Amino acid sequence: MAAQLWPEATDHAAETAELAGNPDSFTLLTETVQGSPCGFATISIRPYANGCASRPVGYLEGIWVREDLRRRGVGGQLLQRAEEQLAARGLTELASDVLLDNLISQGAHLAWGFSEAERVVCYCKPLARREEPGAASAGEPGRSAGMRPDPQLQGMGGLTPPPTRDLP
Ligand SMILES: CC(C)(COP(=O)(O)OP(=O)(O)OC[C@H]1O[C@@H](n2cnc3c(N)ncnc32)[C@H](O)[C@@H]1OP(=O)(O)O)[C@@H](O)C(=O)NCCC(=O)NCCS
Numbered sequence: 514m515a516a517q518l519w520p521e522a523t524d525h526a527a528e529t530a531e532l533a534g535n536p537d538s539f540t541l542l543t544e545t546v547q548g549s550p551c552g553f554a555t556i557s558i559r560p561y562a563n564g565c566a567s568r569p570v571g572y573l574e575g576i577w578v579r580e581d582l583r584r585r586g587v588g589g590q591l592l593q594r595a596e597e598q599l600a601a602r603g604l605t606e607l608a609s610d611v612l613l614d615n616l617i618s619q620g621a622h623l624a625w626g627f628s629e630a631e632r633v634v635c636y637c638k639p640l641a642r643r644e645e646p647g648a649a650s651a652g653e654p655g656r657s658a659g660m661r662p663d664p665q666l667q668g669m670g671g672l673t674p675p676p677t678r679d680l681p
Pocket of ligand 1: 518575576577578579582583584585586587588589590610611612615617618620621622624625
């Protein structure tokens with residue numbers, strides 16, 4: 514089921530095991546009367562979330578319902594169970610996020626009682642690989658990033674940012 518919701522993820526078994534060992538995360542499952550799994554919701558507790566006033570907050574990491582059983586309230590029931598568990602832990606808000614093109618989930622969130630808080634653009638930048646201590650240096654770190662070596666700044670790996678100009 515997780516692979517249906519997160520097809521880009523490669524190791525669902527490892528991620529499931531990681532979540533299972535995390536006391537701040539839980540997954541609710543639902544099944545048909547015949548006992549076949551047909552939906553899940555994964556919840557975590559995050560220190561804070563955009564748009565929420567309280568800390569920490571519950572966070573709907575993912576929710577999925579088998580395609581032929583959608584639009585029958587299964588998602589809403591999963592969410593209801595999640596809310597009850599979070600409230601029992603003393604939390605007062607539940608946050609979530611949805612991709613911009615997932616209009617069905619956006620509609621479901623509104624129907625489930627969420628209000629849109631804000632829209633953000635997510636970024637990712639790969640970090641330069643750090644060499645192992647003692648390994649032979651293949652080049653001077655920092656030069657390509659506009660940084661100059663400063664051996665006294667150990668906490669920054671011996672790098673100091675380029676000088677800044679005072680604002681008028
Ligand atoms: C989003 C999803 C979990 C909703 O599950 P669900 O069991 O169908 O949700 P519910 O039956 O509780 O629907 C609640 C409300 O959401 C809205 N909604 C749900 N599906 C809808 C659809 N296809 N079109 C329009 N509105 C829809 C409706 O208002 C619905 O209430 P209504 O049926 O009384 O009109 C399900 O569509 C799904 O698994 N989608 C694929 C995975 C996904 O996108 N997950 C969310 C990632 S953020």
